Amino acid sequence: MEGMLIRQLQDTAADAEAVRAIAASAFHATEGMAPDTPAGAPAARAQRLAGTRHLVRTDPGGCWIAEQGGTAVGAALSMRREGVWILALFAVLPSARGEDAGRLLLERAAEHGRGCLRGLLCASPSPAAARRYRQAGFTLHPAMRLTGTVDRSGLLDPGDIPVHPGSAVHTHLLDSVDRRTRGSAHGPDHAFMLAHYDELLIADSLAGSGYCYRDGGAVRLLAATSKRIATRLLREALARVPDGEEALVEFLTAEQEWAVDVGLEVGLSLDTRGYLAVRGMRPPAPYLPNGAFL
Ligand SMILES: CC(C)(COP(=O)(O)OP(=O)(O)OC[C@H]1O[C@@H](n2cnc3c(N)ncnc32)[C@H](O)[C@@H]1OP(=O)(O)O)[C@@H](O)C(=O)NCCC(=O)NCCS
Known part of the structure; x- marks a missing residue:
């Protein structure tokens, strides 16, 4: 041009x-x-x-x-x-x-x-963007989104997996869970997310490990070594959404049905929006991506 x-x-x-x-x-x-x-x-x-x-x-x-x-x-x-x-x-x-x-x-x-060899991105519903990504060799997985007010009466007993707040001292654990789930650590992006999001939640026990970043009502990233740990972390993150804030969990592919079920338990609405686009890999699971850092 x-x-x-x-x-x-x-x-x-x-x-x-x-x-x-x-x-x-x-x-x-x-x-x-x-x-x-x-x-x-x-x-x-x-x-x-x-x-x-x-x-x-x-x-x-x-x-x-x-x-x-x-x-x-x-x-x-x-x-x-x-x-x-x-x-x-x-x-x-x-x-x-x-x-x-x-x-x-x-x-x-x-x-x-x-x-x-691998690529990842969260795509908007834009048809022009979808055309560009498919032409670049990405596989487009249509995505779901959960929104709404958390109905606390739907929150189940947390059970016996402990969850606690995390900090920079957990970086090694975060990177290890990343490598297991998406095949690459977030590395420097954890420092950014720690500095800018409201909180990091950690689960690390004999049952497995995982973490979740929450910012206001939005679940910004969740990765875990099992669906059980992931479910526990998502329930905890949604329980901690401040009153009056709209909850948001985005870019859920069908692999993340465990998360869809947690959202439905607490009364969130499910609809479709955008894609998770992957190249040379499967969608990570159990995993809820960050829109920018994936
Ligand atoms: C996605 C975006 C960056 C593309 O920018 P752009 O300068 O229009 O891109 P290009 O002109 O290089 O390419 C767009 C392609 O999509 C095609 N296209 C445009 N509108 C389309 C539509 N409604 N349906 C299908 N194809 C469409 C164009 O013909 C072109 O394809 P071609 O080059 O093979 O002919 C721009 O549309 C945008 O900013 N969208 C809103 C933000 C967004 O959703 N970004 C993506 C985030 S994941």
Whole structure:
């Protein structure tokens, strides 16, 4: 496309803000995608800016921006984690779509993943994005989502698996559970999630191990060595959603039926939305991905 420049993102406030603005506009304009809620906007905005700068630092070669006439119109952010290429963000302003910006951005980001036999991403319902991902060799697993108010009367007796709050001292355990479930550790992304999400819950006993990040009403990531541990962690995370906050568990494929059942137990509503896209691997299980860090 004429006048289109694809350049590497810089670790600056201006570039992070450009990416945030593109994503906000791209996702807002696409049907069915909610913008930041006004109440949560300042915190969500700060978290997004920090997330972009985190990835520019860990994966400068994976983060690209498209400019047209000096204006940023699109972005793709990706990372490599132990042989898995992960796409964290892919967005083009509505006014600049359909003119190859998306394809060019994705090509650059994918070059960063060259040599990775596996790939992972959480895809929105966008048909244009689905086309790009399938053409890039990803298998698209349609995903479900649980939303609503947690009905505490549905919470079952926690049983005998202890769950406790986690911190940076548990990084080794987190990375070990990651390697077992998705085949690669989150590594530096745990530091980011620990700093920015409300809490980390850990289960580590003879019965198995697992962890879960919760941020407000959202379950941001859960990985465990068994469905039993995963179920216990999800029940605990949902029990801890503050009153008045809407619960959210996203990107559940049919492999995560244990999570669907927990959501239904506590009265959440199930619908379909987006895809979990994988290349060279099966969907990790029992596992609830993080939309950006997977
Ligand atoms: C996904 C997105 C980044 C693509 O950007 P783009 O600049 O339009 O991408 P491109 O023009 O390079 O490619 C889009 C492809 O989808 C096709 N397409 C566009 N709209 C489509 C539709 N409604 N149905 C099917 N195909 C469609 C285009 O024809 C093109 O395919 P082709 O190159 O084989 O002809 C952009 O649509 C977007 O920002 N969407 C909203 C945010 C989002 O959902 N991002 C994905 C997050 S996982």
